[in-house]
Amino acid sequence: MEKMTIIQAALCGVVYWLAVGNLPFVGLWSLQRPLVCGMITGLILGHPVQGAVIGATINLVYLGFMSAGGSMPADMGLAGVLGTAYAIVGGLDTDTALALAVPIGILGTIVWAGRMTFDCFFVHIADKYIEKEQYNKIWRANVLFPQIMCFLMTAIPCALAAYFGSNYIQGILNMLSGKVLTVFQIIGGLMPALGIAITLQYIFKGESKVFLFEGFLLAVYSKLPLLTLGIIALLVAVVYVQVTSAMEPAKAAVIDDEDDEEDD
Numbered sequence: 001m002e003k004m005t006i007i008q009a010a011l012c013g014v015v016y017w018l019a020v021g022n023l024p025f026v027g028l029w030s031l032q033r034p035l036v037c038g039m040i041t042g043l044i045l046g047h048p049v050q051g052a053v054i055g056a057t058i059n060l061v062y063l064g065f066m067s068a069g070g071s072m073p074a075d076m077g078l079a080g081v082l083g084t085a086y087a088i089v090g091g092l093d094t095d096t097a098l099a100l101a102v103p104i105g106i107l108g109t110i111v112w113a114g115r116m117t118f119d120c121f122f123v124h125i126a127d128k129y130i131e132k133e134q135y136n137k138i139w140r141a142n143v144l145f146p147q148i149m150c151f152l153m154t155a156i157p158c159a160l161a162a163y164f165g166s167n168y169i170q171g172i173l174n175m176l177s178g179k180v181l182t183v184f185q186i187i188g189g190l191m192p193a194l195g196i197a198i199t200l201q202y203i204f205k206g207e208s209k210v211f212l213f214e215g216f217l218l219a220v221y222s223k224l225p226l227l228t229l230g231i232i233a234l235l236v237a238v239v240y241v242q243v244t245s246a247m248e249p250a251k252a253a254v255i256d257d258e259d260d261e262e263d264d
Helices: 006-020 034-044 048-061 076-090 094-131 135-175 179-203 208-221 226-263
Strands: none
Touching: 006 034, 006 076, 006 135, 034 048, 034 076, 048 076, 048 094, 076 094, 076 135, 094 135, 208 226
């Protein structure tokens, strides 16, 4: 078991803040993914490769993640940061780390709901700036104040959870050793299948069914590495889009001809 320092815990909190802070080209588009924030957390703790492996395992659960209409079903950024931190500090295997990360991600939705609730006050502050024609101050209500509040609600609690939680993680594991820990490991092993199944629900539709089976057969029987399979899939997708785009004018012309015949 390793010991987490206060500086490492503070950096983990900053990573979580950047992951969920909605900053351009950071947060929700890249750093929020457990694979990315897990690797960075591992880098902070001195184990970047292990952090990437643990983060990638946690990421499998959130392959079908979708946040629509402002809802947040789970906080995968918090799951990636704390799940990776606890796994590295406590010497956990990936399945156990995954079983711990999922409920952590669910708890993170409280932070999201709190942010969305308190952010509404900054809208009224912006309205006051507009009424006073202080347009140069609107950015404060739009960026500065929300980010300060976001930092206080994310970085500090995450840092405290990382520092104090890591000190007790080994004791918790010793208390759960035996059948309980085995159950956690089994649940953690099943979690990736859930994420993959959710993703397949979006893929297994319409014309994409054919590509799903072709990709499966190619991956199983060709024994090609993942990078090669990814390049092949990309080329097939590009060709498919080009062909379908070229066929659209012809389809539109046929529809127009049928409409003209019906009018006659």
